[in-house]
Amino acid sequence: MEPISISQPSSLQELTVAAICGNLAQTICEEMGSQLKLRHDITLPLNIATRILNFLIKSLNLDPMQEQDKSDVLLKFFKLFTDASRCTLNKIALYKAPISDDIVEVMIDLAKSHSLTEIDLSSSSDTKADYRANSAPYNHSLFLMRFLIDVCGKTLKSLILTNTSFINSIQQISSLSGKKAKVLGQDQYLASDATIEDMPFVFSVNNSPKLENLDVSSPFTGWFIGIDPEAPPLLRSLSAGGYSEKRLNSSIKEILRNIAFGEPDYPVPAEMPATIAYPKSERKMYKYRFFSRLGSNKDCFEKFVKYCKVREYIEEDDILEEKREQSVVPGNFILHHLNILSMKETLVRLSLFGTYLSLKDLEGTVFQLKNLVHLDLGWPKHQGxxxxxxxxxxxxxxxxxxxxxxxxxxxxxxxxxxxxxxxxxxxxxxxxxxxxxxxxxxxxxxxxxxxxxxxxxxxxxxxxxxxxxxxSLEQLVLCLELYLHSSKVISNVMSNISEFLEETMSYERPEYLLGLIVQIIKRNRYNSTMLFECVACVYYLLQICAKSLDRFKKRSVIEALVMIIENNISTGYVQSQLLRNSMILFSAFQLPQDVMFDFDHIISLGLRIFQEMRDTSEIGMVAGSLCNALVCTVEMDVKSIVRKHNFLEIMINTIKQRLQEKNADEVLETAWSALWNLTDETPKNSEDVIGSGGLDLFIQCYKEFPQSNELHRNMTGMIGNISEVGYLRHHLAKKEYVEIYCALAIVPGSGIEVGYNASGILSNLLVDKSDILKDFDRDVLRGKIRESVLSWDVDVARNINYRTFAPLLAVLECRGEPEAHLWVIWALQNLCDRDGKYVNMIIKEGGVSRVTEIRDTTDDDVLKALASKIVVKCDEKAAVSSI
Structure with missing residues (x-):
């Protein structure tokens, strides 16, 4: 098996295609009712049209078991490209597509309109392909390959059917047609007059003169496919992996026996079974033009029986079944069908990965293909x-x-x-x-x-x-390339890669490996075991390369994580751990900037998990932290966006629940932290918190959990945001509230943050120009602030971030409150010592003159000393900048 090529969205053309597909209505399309249509002044050349269509298909993340809406969107995308006078296609690549009759119809239309050279139906299936009530549990996907060869076989160079399954169609045709169905009165329920004679298809140079690559790797597709040995296609590459059974299962053998020898008579049963499908009249067959292509398949049927040696294989299998002789080793039936030796002059690539092979198969067939350049005889299972x-x-x-x-x-x-x-x-x-x-x-x-x-x-x-x-890790990465379609191998490979990355925390091509893993996640979205390994590897790789990823690669990883989260929301242990690990990975990105392309979806998922699983403390805490991080910005209007998702109500209800349970856990702390972020520089949200009873909850939590320092920090942080809003301060100036601020301003052994936040609240109340403190002794409040500030180490490192100093500088504008000024000046000095960006912020926001004025006018030695240091730093910064 040759390594596959993993494309990265890096070229200008790929970036353009991605931009177009993300904005169809604003670029190349116009909506006509429920359909899309190319704009009248748009013509798409071959390379661009093909890339756009396949990008759109890939973006759907199709699945045969999905709901009908994605199938309808897929149809819209297909119909957009049926006018060959406006666009040109040469390739259609579906992955995990639900192949309904509508899909069959539109693909035939595309094949008729364009000279297709490559068709890829990997992992597509007719199972649950059509959910609509007026559709019978049957469709014509089995005939899609036959129709496509009929329409575009003259131009087709590559047909890829890896893991493609038509099992539903096969079962329906075999059970609803023929003698048995007529006896049971069920033949009328077929959507067409198709019988098992219509099922086989034989490739030849006549119907596929340019076909070079044929991939029928799966345990389904090859059952009814053959190669004409008298006129074989000029194949250069053939993949027939996955046929691991030494003998056919009984149901398929019965169908092949009926094909080979004819269907036996079926006696009338004593009691007729119930009907199993909708009447054909309800199917509305007339709307499908492809029915006209269901002509006689007699010639192909006879060739299949003759050239694929179906009778011989069935008889050989019967002998094995009757004698049960372990010494008799059967050949693989897929080699009977494909007549590989007939193509020995042209075949240069052969893949039989995971396909059972006897010594006779190897020596009599495979080893006779002397022109092979690429040969895959691997076995997928990691066994002894x-x-x-x-x-x-x-x-x-x-x-x-x-x-x-x-x-x-x-x-x-x-x-x-x-x-x-x-x-x-x-x-x-x-x-x-x-x-x-x-x-x-x-x-x-x-x-x-x-x-x-x-x-x-x-x-x-x-x-x-x-x-x-x-x-080595490089050998394992190569395994990912090779066995991307084989979940049996990939799961073990991912486990090994995870161990290597955990041990070394380094890899020369982390972005490339990350791209491979994203593909694996999307291909195995319901395989929890594999997803665990994938998420672990993504974690280690993001530690290595998160900062260097461009926005398209970041988006790809985030989409994969969202897919995992969405598909595994459950209270089950495995799913919960997978949810937890996936949500933690968002911390490697810049939030919310990196997720704004899907912000509404992600915040709704996070809130849903937080709400449903907050009693699972760890999961609830992680989900709450994710929601918290998503609103932790004022540069983007996310704090107002989350209102429609009931962000505030969910956090308030969580606090109420924890109070009722008397549970001061991390979930409660996270809920208060979320409100702290939600109210930052957002007066409307501060109003909503007050209107939702947030201040009463503040008092209740303080009284119920008097020793919870982290909780107090988050609560006072939120109250501090409200105190910055002048017209809301009167809500905070009630006696029972102010007593708590004073108590929290000085709590021995609690660290700086609680006292800092509480002192900030008192400072904002003191500088308010109204009379909200008329019933309080202002000197007592000033004394609390001063005592608190003087207890702090100005050189301490703090986990705090300011986007602007506007709220702090506003406090300095109020004369006559030196204690409030002391709180602000201490904060500015502490921040300026930590990071030069804060010095720039003071200069840019006009704070130097006010700090200088305080330095020159105050009689407070501590305040003067702190202000002097700030002025010196600002002067030094300004001098350097002027050079």
Whole structure:
């Protein structure tokens, strides 16, 4: 298997396509009712149109089990490109698409309109493809391949059907047609007159003259596909991996038996079963034009039976079943169907990864393809040798394979005894095992050794330039490239990569690896085990490269994390831990800036989890912290956006619940912290907090939890924000509130932050120009502020951030309140010592003149000394800037 190419959104063209797809209505489209239409003055060239369509499809994150709305959007995107006079396509790439009759119809329309050269239906399925009530549990996805070859087979170069499943269509055709269905009266429920004779399809040079690449890797697609050995297509690449069974399962064997020998008579049962589908009249067949293409398939059917040796295989399988002779080793049925030897002159690439192979298959078929350049015979499961030999016969060595194929440049023998034997035969030296070369050889370009110890040999590089295995992080990353479609392998690989990253915390290509993992997440969105490993790897990689990621790569990672969160909201232990780990990863980004493209969606998810799982303390705390971080800015209008998500109500209700439970946990602290951020420089939110009873909750929490220092810090921080709003201060000047501010201003052993916040509240009340403190002894309040400030170390490092000094400088503008000034000047001096940006902020916001005035007029030695230091720092900064 050759490494796949992982594209990154870095070129100007890719960035342009991303911008267009994110703003269709403002760029290339106009809405016509519920449909999209290209603008009359827009013409899209081949490269751009193809990229736009496939970008739009990829952005949907399709899934066959999804709701109908995404299928409808997919149809809109397809129909946008059906007019070939306005745009040109050459490739359609679907992944996990729900293939309904509507999808079949529009894909045929696209194929008729454009000269398609590549069609990719990887992991697409007809299962639950159409949710609408008037649709029968049957569609024509099985015939899509046949229709496409009929329409664009003359231009098609690549057809990729990796893991594509038409099992629903297969079952419906086999159960609702033929003699049995007629006896049961069920044949009338078919959506068309299709029977099992319409199911097989045979590729030939006549119907696919330019086809070079065919991928039918999956345990489904190859059942009814064959190659015409008398006129084979000129394939250069064939992938038929995943056919791991030595024998067919009973249901498929029955269908193939009916194809090969005809359907047996079916006796009338004593009691007729209930009908199982909608009447065909309700299907509204007339609206699908592709029904006209369901012509006779007799010629293809006869070729399939004859050339794919279906009768011979069924008879051979019957003998094995009857005799149950373990000594008789069957060949793989997929090799019967594909007639690989008929293409030995053209085939240069063959992948049979995970496909069972007998010795007869290898010696009689595979080893006869002397022109192969790339050969994949790997086995996906990380198993011991005894288990692997059931699917890969012994007695074959890597040296024999290399000698058999003189042109070979890429070989995958992962998980096979043929690779493991190199390790077992290696020479043992003091510092490890060394590969025992049988002779000097030119190194391959690639050698797959995953699932064996061989990749760890010291000199294994003598066999290939690039090696996949477990010997190094680079080998493991190569495994990700190779086995992206194989969840069996990827889960183990991710576990190994996680261990490497945890140990080293370094990698030369972190952004590239991150891109691979994002793809894996999107392909395995419901595989919790694998997602755990992916999230762990993302964590380590973000530690390495988060700051260097461009916004498109950041967006890609964030979208993957959101997908994990959305698909795993549950109270189950596994899902809860996955939620927790995924939400924690958001801390590696700049919030909320990096998530503004999907802010509403992300904040709603965070609030939902916080609300539903706040009693699961850790999950609730993490979700609350995420919500908190999302509103922790005033540069963007997020504090007003969150009103429609009931942000304030959820936090208030959480506080009430914790009070009722008498539980001062981290969730309660997080809720108050969220209100602190929500009210920062946002008077409307401060009003809402007061209107929601936030001040009463402040008193209740203080009285109920008198020793909770972190809680007091968050509560006084929020009250401090309200105190900065002049017209709201009178709400804070009640006796019972002010007594608490005074008490919190001086709490021995509590650190600085609670006292700082409480002193700030008192300072703002003192400088208010109204008479809100007429019932208080102002000197007592001033004394509390002074005593508190003088107890602090001005050189202490603090976890605080100011965007502007406007609220602090406003306090300085009020004359006659030196204690309030002392609080502000102490804060400015402390901040200026920590970070030069704060010196610039004082200068920019005009604070130097006011600080200088205080220095020159105050009789307070402490205040004068602090102010003097600030002025000196500002003067020094200004002098440097003027040079």
């Amino acid at each position: 040798r005894d288990m692997t030999t059931r699917f890969r016969p012994g007695g074959i060595t890597v040296w024999q394979i290399l000698d058999t194929f003189p042109r070979l440049r890429s070989l995958d023998v992962s998980g096979t005894p043929w690779a493991q034997v190199l390790y077992e035969e290696a020479e043992i030296e003091d510092d490890g095992r060394v590969l025992k070369m049988d002779r000097e050889r030119e190194p391959l370009e690639f050698l797959g050794l995953w699932g064996t110890k061989t990749a760890k040999l010291k000199n294994i590089h003598l066999l290939a330039d690039r090696i996949s295995g477990e010997g």
